[in-house]
Amino acid sequence: MERTNIRRIVVSGALGAVSAVMAVTPLGYLPWFGGASLTIMHIPVIIAAILEGPVAGAIVGLVFGVTSMVKAATAPIGPLDPLFANPLVSVLPRLFIGVVAWGVYRLFRGKLTPLAAGLAGAAGGITNTVLVLGALGLTAAAQLSGTFGVATSALPAVLATIALTNGLIEAAAAAVFTSAIITAWKGVEGARGASRLSDEERRQP
Amino acid sequence: MKGIEFFRNVSIGRYVDVDSPVHRLTPVAKYLWLMAIIIPVSVSSSTAAVLACSIIALACTVLAHVRLGFLLRGFVPVLPLFGIAAVFQALLSWPGDASPILVAIGPASLSMREMMAIASMALRFVAMMLAIGLFTSVTTEGDTARGVEDLFAPLSLLGFPARGFALTIAVAFRFIPIVAGEFESVVKAQAARGADFGSGARGPIRKARAYLPLIVPVTIRALERAEALGEAMEARCYGVGPATRYVRSVGSTADTMARIGAVMFAVAALAGPLILGLH
């Protein structure tokens, strides 16, 4: 009993630290095309939820959210940072990433672990995108329309576009990373049960 | 050397080690005042409330002997945002805006309400910067974790694991420099094998997979360290019974007054404008 508690504490703390370091340094950004970047700082939240349950996921989500809020308020660099200094945008949505990821993982746990982990990762990524954008929209409607230069009524359309383009890619990336990390940690055999060297051997010279 | 070693001294906020009335408050008092400022600023639509919070935050900064410029230097890079917002507000107009026009250049016009919206947005951000920045300047890492334990102590009577929660935060603080060092080490190790982390890759799948050599080992190592720490914690009898505290927060009447004051201020800031009908 004590051991489960300790496990939850140390795993949440360690993954919280990973998320915090990713939030505060450029490491949390995956360089993407055209100068844009994807965020991957929510991956540790998803991992914590899969390994130790929804409570751990919520705690790491809290650490992630608070860290991004503190960074936005003390060392802002981007146009959205003033909005992320608001805990309703940076903290509240992140509390739910873990719960959703855990739920999806539980649902698919019977199937292949890599698949379940990937789906949980995607679900967590989508939750992050939807809830954060939703919070941005709701709390900053008046200000946000200034940033994007559109009238307030067009706001939902703008957010939906972002959700679809950025959000889907981030969800796919989250699926890839979550699957890789969970299968590596659990020592699960990959799909083919062997290295990819056999592909190379079969290649035509 | 440029480039790879910027991870070395990563920290969340920066603690300023001086003695001041604000520093001497208990962690709980600091948390209460932090929330008393943040909550109205985030939630309230009243500019008066935001103004009041900003003034309090300003006063606390001065009281804490922390330089204002230190906390607000992050504001300068963000100024363009407000400039852009102002431009767009000028070009568009809000439906049902009946306030007086302040500035008009051809079709672009800034009404009073639009100006107030921009000023309010800027002010909110300033208040957040001051409050959050000040909190990290006056609160050590250890106090941040202990403050959480103290705040939730009443709930622990109902079974909420306040100490466990605080310990998780303490462990996170402890691991942050270690994880940062691990990132640095892995980046170097993979660079030696020619990894470019996706900058040269074409195609989204390949770009994402190029990041695996960084994120997978760091996360796995973090989990391995967590296991090792868990063993050490268990060997040191964590959780066997009610725990005592090595570092005590010394309360005082001034501190209790500060706590009550924070709660009262928060209530006033939230409820006041509604009652008085202010904007």
Added chain:
Amino acid sequence: MSLVTIQSLSFTYPGSSTQALSDINLSLAPGEYIAVVGANGSGKSTLIRCLNGLLVPPPGTVCVDGFDPAEPSGRVGARKAMSVVFQSPSDQIVASIVEEDVAFGLENLGVPYDEMHSRVDGALGAVDLLAERHRSPRFLSSGQQQRLAVAGALAMRPRVVAFDEATSMIDPNGRAAILGLMDNLVSSGITVIHVTHDMDEAARAQRIVVLSEGRLVFTGTPERLFASRDLDGYRLELPRSYDAALKLGLEPHAGEDAAGLGKRAARACGMDVLAMISRLEPAASPADGSPAGVTAFSVRDASMSYSAETAGGRPAVQRASIEIPAGTLVALVGKTGAGKSSLLQLLDALAIPDSGSVVSLGNTTSDRSADLRSLRMRAPLAVQRPESAIFEAYVGDEVAFGPRNQGIRGAGLVERVEAALDAVGLPFQTYRDVLTRTLSGGMKRRLALASILSLDPEALLLDEPTAALDPATRRDVLSLIQSYARQGRTVVMSTHSMDEAALADMVIVMREGAIAASGAPDTVFGDAWDESWGIGRPFSWTMAGAAKDELNMEAVR
């Protein structure tokens, strides 16, 4: 009345078919100093964890200070009576302030405030960390961190302290401090269990217990163990001083150090002693196939500092100048913090000098047009503990990562992987499709080295390649390095072991960021030797030095 009693202890990990421990019987008295040795997988760490309940032994087999760790109620008592210091110094520290971490165990036990403070003061004093009490552990050296762990253990007022390979991940100075602390603990009546790979350390104990494949195969004094000739069967080796004494024809004393043996040899053998000592070292075999006259690395007046440091601090590398010919095996030595890793990074172009120049394999690294990425693959750097960067699921893919980045595919890629894996002692046919997660620590280190070797580089830069390895793996890695150098490639490796450094063609000594000396081992450890470098000397040099002093004193008398 024995303090720790183990009777017929057998333990199998859940899900495993082999017994990790088989029928162990052992008794420890208060104030005893025992060493537990054995090859990897012999069950040493399992034994410690069965004693304090981290692993649950069968009921009735273990008794620690009257408590049975198999029962939940007995576990607390066992853990109060026996504290454990673990292998990784930083991964057992919970708090972000030194004195708060010492107090962690006391907080858990509900010790009252005043008593807690006095116990913490006492523990910090006992390990000589009072001056650091308000600092953050991240700024402590690994040796200091391990002392902090000992303080945390001492604060619990244990009757037994177990050190689970606690010296393997710290530098020699730190190690000496921990061994000294163990002596202090024993003289104050606390039982010390020292699990170790290092036979020199084990020889200091009063009693040695040898485990082999889960069985207790020997218990007795160090002298009896070393005299017994069974060491090969247990996959152990003799301590250096014991081995050297035998080779000199003297009666060996367990636990003797190099200086002591040197003096004794001088008194016994007279003037011949120096010649006899030099014959102890294997003759260095000359490198063949090394291209003459080509310089692999040329460092000219290079300085480098990390921009995050304050202006008042000194640069990581100060005005270093060295020429490294192609095909040499170079050992880079110096205290922790002397700048060894920084110099290696300069050679690899992971760091660019702020002033001066570094020319690696013909490329000036500060040149803006230089292709640093391909340079790094021709002279790759293996960081400290390179196995932390393993990310692929399968061994074959991990080793293939490097050559893939070089653009190699198909049969050529597989050949590279095969050659590299065979070279490090992980035969290709067996290991190509093994999950990396299932490898032991020593195998992971070999894998990490293979994934650098598969680049088929011209030069190898290795940062402490043998650190924290068991003796067998260490020997294999060293011979791999030597064979690599003999094929004509340049190898620069940093190390804390002067005996390893003595195997090199060139030794570079660093001190506070500057190069203090460089040259052949004979010169650096002989005439050019300077105490102020803060490093030791290879075993036989220390012996020879003490012997010489003894002869001079004899001559004076």
